[in-house]
Amino acid sequence: MPEYKVEVKNLDLFYGDFQALKKINFTAEPNTVSAFIGPSGCGKSTLLRMFNRMNDLIDGVRFTGEIYIDGKDVFAKSVDVDGLRKSVGMVFQKPNPFPKTIFENVAYGLRVNGVNDKHFIEKQVIEAIKKAALWDEVKDKLKKSAMELSGGQQQRLCIARTLAVEPALILMDEPASALDPISTGKIEDLIFELKNQYTIIIVTHNLQQAGRISDYTAFFYLGELVEWNKTKIIFTNPSDIRTQNYITGRFG
Amino acid sequence: MTHIPNELNALKLSLLEMGNLVINQLVKTKSALESFDQELVEEISRNERRVDAYELKINLDCENILALMSPVANDLRFVLSALRTNYNLERIGDYAYNISILVREIEKPIDAECLMEMRIPEMFNISLKMLQIMYAAMENDDAVQARQVFKKDNKLDEIKMVSNRTAADLIKRKPDEVLTILSLLSVIRKLERVGDQTKNMAEELIFHLEAKVLRHAKRKT
Amino acid sequence: MTGKQLKQSLVFNIFRLISLSVVAILFVILGFIVTRGIKVVNWEFLTSMPKDQMTHGGIYPAIIGTLCLIAGSMVFAFPIGVMSAIYMNEYLKESFLKKFIRTMTNNLAGIPSIVFGLFGMALFVNTMKFGDSIIAGSLTLGLMALPVIIRTTEEALKSVDDSLRIGSYALGATRLQTIRRVVLPVAFPNILTGLILSIGRVSGETAPILFTVAAYFLPKLPSSIFDSVMALPYHLYVLTTSGTNVTESRPMAYGTAFVLIMIVLILNLLANLVRRIAGKKTKMN
Numbered sequence: 001m002p003e004y005k006v007e008v009k010n011l012d013l014f015y016g017d018f019q020a021l022k023k024i025n026f027t028a029e030p031n032t033v034s035a036f037i038g039p040s041g042c043g044k045s046t047l048l049r050m051f052n053r054m055n056d057l058i059d060g061v062r063f064t065g066e067i068y069i070d071g072k073d074v075f076a077k078s079v080d081v082d083g084l085r086k087s088v089g090m091v092f093q094k095p096n097p098f099p100k101t102i103f104e105n106v107a108y109g110l111r112v113n114g115v116n117d118k119h120f121i122e123k124q125v126i127e128a129i130k131k132a133a134l135w136d137e138v139k140d141k142l143k144k145s146a147m148e149l150s151g152g153q154q155q156r157l158c159i160a161r162t163l164a165v166e167p168a169l170i171l172m173d174e175p176a177s178a179l180d181p182i183s184t185g186k187i188e189d190l191i192f193e194l195k196n197q198y199t200i201i202i203v204t205h206n207l208q209q210a211g212r213i214s215d216y217t218a219f220f221y222l223g224e225l226v227e228w229n230k231t232k233i234i235f236t237n238p239s240d241i242r243t244q245n246y247i248t249g250r251f252g
Numbered sequence: 253m254t255h256i257p258n259e260l261n262a263l264k265l266s267l268l269e270m271g272n273l274v275i276n277q278l279v280k281t282k283s284a285l286e287s288f289d290q291e292l293v294e295e296i297s298r299n300e301r302r303v304d305a306y307e308l309k310i311n312l313d314c315e316n317i318l319a320l321m322s323p324v325a326n327d328l329r330f331v332l333s334a335l336r337t338n339y340n341l342e343r344i345g346d347y348a349y350n351i352s353i354l355v356r357e358i359e360k361p362i363d364a365e366c367l368m369e370m371r372i373p374e375m376f377n378i379s380l381k382m383l384q385i386m387y388a389a390m391e392n393d394d395a396v397q398a399r400q401v402f403k404k405d406n407k408l409d410e411i412k413m414v415s416n417r418t419a420a421d422l423i424k425r426k427p428d429e430v431l432t433i434l435s436l437l438s439v440i441r442k443l444e445r446v447g448d449q450t451k452n453m454a455e456e457l458i459f460h461l462e463a464k465v466l467r468h469a470k471r472k473t
Numbered sequence: 474m475t476g477k478q479l480k481q482s483l484v485f486n487i488f489r490l491i492s493l494s495v496v497a498i499l500f501v502i503l504g505f506i507v508t509r510g511i512k513v514v515n516w517e518f519l520t521s522m523p524k525d526q527m528t529h530g531g532i533y534p535a536i537i538g539t540l541c542l543i544a545g546s547m548v549f550a551f552p553i554g555v556m557s558a559i560y561m562n563e564y565l566k567e568s569f570l571k572k573f574i575r576t577m578t579n580n581l582a583g584i585p586s587i588v589f590g591l592f593g594m595a596l597f598v599n600t601m602k603f604g605d606s607i608i609a610g611s612l613t614l615g616l617m618a619l620p621v622i623i624r625t626t627e628e629a630l631k632s633v634d635d636s637l638r639i640g641s642y643a644l645g646a647t648r649l650q651t652i653r654r655v656v657l658p659v660a661f662p663n664i665l666t667g668l669i670l671s672i673g674r675v676s677g678e679t680a681p682i683l684f685t686v687a688a689y690f691l692p693k694l695p696s697s698i699f700d701s702v703m704a705l706p707y708h709l710y711v712l713t714t715s716g717t718n719v720t721e722s723r724p725m726a727y728g729t730a731f732v733l734i735m736i737v738l739i740l741n742l743l744a745n746l747v748r749r750i751a752g753k754k755t756k757m758n
Contacts, residue, residue: 158640
């Protein structure tokens with residue numbers, strides 16, 4: 001077994017002439033939550049999208065360096081990108097359920113990956129919805145449109161959708177920023193629960209959220225990974241003055 | 253948020269454990285003073301290090317909760333009061349330890365009559381009673397119980413007020429015991445401080461539960 | 474009221490009047506056609522052949538002809554239009570090729586319809602030897618409808634929130650799976666709008682069918698796609714301008730116009746209904 005779930009080595013990334021990531025080195029242990037924090041445009045979301053190669057969809061991205069997930073090189077020629085995206089789940093800022101039924105939303109990942117066994121799909125869907133702490137709220141309306149759910153429920157549905165394909169790693173890009181405090185609390189509780197089974201990397205602008213849910217926090221600034229440590233240490237005794245200025249809100 | 257209540261509960265348990273330890277320290281100190289038991293003094297000294305360790309741990313826990321969980325309202329007051337209660341308990345632990353050191357420094361058991369005349373056992377009993385009431389109040393989040401502590405503290409203050417007079421009389425009757433009696437005066441001062449610290453803890457609990465600041469307030473008794 | 478406010482309310486009232494007058498014009502046209510046309514429209518008018526030099530009888534073959542042309546042109550233009558729109562919007566990155574295709578599509582839309590007719594005659598009727606036939610007419614009309622379908626389909630695809638595509642990719646779906654399972658179902662109601670618009674355009678055109686399919690007088694139904702047919706707009710033209718007895722057949726012309734309008738209207742309503750039902754299922758919040 002590789003020691004780290006995720007390992008980033010000397011990653012440089014350019015959008016055209018603009019260097020968005022500078023010599024990033026980062027690792028995440030299994031069953032931990034890592035939070036990426038930093039001002040807008042600092043590169044944290046860009047790095048997140050490297051893990052499932054979402055940046056492939058953007059023109060003019062060049063990079064050097066390596067990323068390993070479970071010891072496997074994400075950028076190796078032999079890697080099937082769709083397969084990689086199946087094993088690296090992603091939850092986005094705005095809940096983006098498909099305009100399908102609740103059941104079909106969660107089954108989607110299985111179906112597009114060639115699973116046809118009805119019983120297996122049903123089992124996975126129910127299990128995923130339960131894991132996403134949504135079961136009690138939707139068990140009687142699995143055939144209803146996902147659009148009828150509230151924002152917070154939709155976001156948990158999106159998490160369930162990701163869980164159904166049993167990812168090795170879950171990426172979350174500000175998953176609660178569009179939600180009210182109650183829904184946010186539920187998502188945070190859920191992340192806390194999911195940590196027992198999954199490794200999670202979350203981008204957040206909400207420092208309190210990073211504090212509450214993450215084991216490790218990485219602070220990015222101008223494409224640089226300025227500091228990365230146990231969340232406790234980052235929040236009580238950061239070693240870089242830029243980190244200190246950012247988390248105390250005294251930036252610039 | 254399920255994990256904030258968990259963390260706060262753990263903090264409360266730590267405080268209660270520390271409280272229990274400190275009460276035991278005071279019980280042992282009383283008994284060491286009465287029985288001239290040097291081994292007990294050693295035990296108290298060992299436990300004093302445990303009290304200090306508790307203080308550091310609770311301090312760190314509070315720091316983490318404040319830094320990571322951003323508690324608010326009732327939760328925030330609890331963490332703030334826990335920080336100060338932690339300090340109060342540690343001080344009480346110190347007083348108990350310092351009193352017990354006395355037993356190590358003297359050569360013979362303390363004259364029982366002097367102890368009684370100076371009302372030392374009585375003071376011990378009152379402050380222990382206060383601590384026990386405080387422990388229960390903290391355990392049950394009971395502000396009414398906490399308020400009982402104030403009256404008892406007045407009793408300690410009274411005893412201390414008359415202690416110089418008592419000591420002077422006693423020295424006249426027992427000039428040989430003058431050193432012991434002077435030492436006992438310092439014990440009285442310490443026990444009175446124990447009462448003050450316990451009273452502070454009661455104020456902290458009331459702050460936590462009712463958001464009322466009683467420190468420096470003139471209290472009707 | 475201050476002078477500024479007065480000026481503002483004056484200007485807006487003028488604007489309001491002008492926009493209401495557009496509606497008025499529509500009602501005047503409709504009223505004109507309906508009041509004159511409805512008198513001759515009855516079951517016989519709809520289901521019988523024209524007779525007595527088109528001054529009596531019905532317009533049955535023209536109705537059928539127009540319906541054939543609508544169906545034929547859509548069978549040809551709809552899949553091609555939708556497919557090229559998908560290619561342009563979903564696969565093609567912003568590039569010279571994309572800009573080129575888009576510009577050319579717009580140019581195609583700007584070509585006068587009579588030129589389409591001429592081209593259709595040269596290519597389908599003569600070169601490909603289809604003769605004056607439904608297929609030649611449908612292909613010509615289809616060519617004309619293509620830009621509308623492409624453009625509206627492209628707009629429909631663009632209006633599908635990108636977060637849905639990204640969400641689908643993130644679950645390991647390929648582009649094709651994403652288009653088929655997520656993008657098209659969501660875009661479908663709007664694509665349907667494009668279809669309606671182009672049907673409206675196709676059913677009313679006279680010029681493109683003039684040289685490719687339309688018969689002056691043909692009191693029988695087509696038996697294959699290689700037959701020529703009568704068509705409502707051309708029939709209307711004939712009745713109004715070049716019939717043997719223009720005055721006598723005038724009421725027939727109004728009747729024809731009324732039927733043509735009703736066909737377009739009914740198709741519109743039908744498609745709107747389908748759109749609303751489909752839209753409900755895939756509604757975004």
